[in-house]
Amino acid sequence: MRFAPILTLLLAIVLAAMPLPGAVAQFKPDWVAVTMIFWALASPPAFGLVTALVVGLMLDVLSGALLGQHGFGLMLIVYLCRKFRPRLRAFPALQSTLVVAALLALNEFLLLWIDGVSGRTVPIGERWGPVASGTLLWLLVWSTFDHGSEQAPARL
Template sequence: MIMPRGQQLLLPANPMFILFTLLMALFANMVVNISLVGNAAWMPDFLALTLVFWCVHQPRLVGIGVAFFFGVATDVHQSALLGQHALTYTSLGFMAILMHRRLLWFTVPSQAMQVLPMFAVAHALELMVRMMSGALFPGWPIFLAPLLEAVLWPVVSVFLLAPQRRAPNPDANRPL
């Protein structure tokens, strides 16, 4: 694949770092849902954001199976309808893998605009499953979550790509 002009060549992603970031995102969702704001509908889903990021940047390592596993783990943690988050995360993983080649040609702020509809569809799917199972409508602030996830996309991109930007053997005469 020909790289876009001005884009930095990245080192390969460490699979242990990917697993660590996914586990930390799951832990962040658990902490936010348990202690800080309760199960607020407007809070962004950090695990979904991290899953989409890694499905875009490393589709061979993180795919639909990983998304399903973390979706079931989220369902068990939140005592939600079993499969609700699994369906949402697998659909997000599928959409991310479907458009990952095209998405990487855009700048990071443009990528945020491209992933916004993906997050909106995922939250609408989750809301539909939740309401079909008999739950009440959580309120209009639920539509803030995809917007907040799209706003967080550049921040997540900077932090998760930082280990790949370092030089493998740094020295003063050969910066990467």
Template sequence: MSAHIANGRIVVLITIFIGMMFQIMPLPAIVEAWRPDWLLMVMIYWAMALPHRYSVLTAWVIGVLLDVLLGATLGVRSLAFSIVIYLIVIQSQRLRNFTRWQQSILVALFVCLYHFIIYWVEFVINGVQFNWSMFLPAISSIFMWWWFFWVLRNIRRRYKVR
């Protein structure tokens, strides 16, 4: 393995770690419901940019880590991450050619799908009640995707991640 590839992996792991920190960072109650899914957006970006390297297995491992960090039912987020990232990977070439507005709408739909899968599995296992506020992160993700895409693309270009 060349040093260039190793450096690229380290950069991606650092962005995933930062996304995980933003995901579990405590926020005030009024803002908590609107928190974008930082970690999911990081994985969406890397699955779109490098689908041959960061795909379903990476998403599954990160989902298990997030379940452990949140103290949630083990495997729920890994299932949701895996399904969403699978859909991203199989359509990565098409998604890369969309405009940022179209991508942000699709990111919002993927965030809704992610939360719906989590709700569905939790409903089957624990009998949780439906709450519309679980879709609020999709709205904030629409607006954060522009900035998020720009930052991660500049990181990828600066450190030549391939």
């Protein structure tokens, strides 16, 4: 149980590197970011920023991005999740989904922005597929989250 976050994050990294066929590839969810959000809300508060940075570095090496690029966005996500943790945990499904969509969009925007600043050409239109599918993925995650973490009920 203690290793559950690490194992699921590794799985998320593998899924992120897994190629998807043709038309679906555009809608590959941001597995790692969704997993990060889940653990930032579900696990004890000790879970955190350094993990996000390390996982981000692994993603950077996998995808050939600048070192620190993915970690930056993930860290901000984890920070926001932990800052507003009690509130986010108490949110009903719809509200939490909206928040997660905003977080994923923020992450995607940071990646896009850093790509732009470092002089790489990136198509903008295809950037929103992962946000949409990641939000849908969160709906699934949320349904397990409610039942699964009964031992740690949300509290305002």
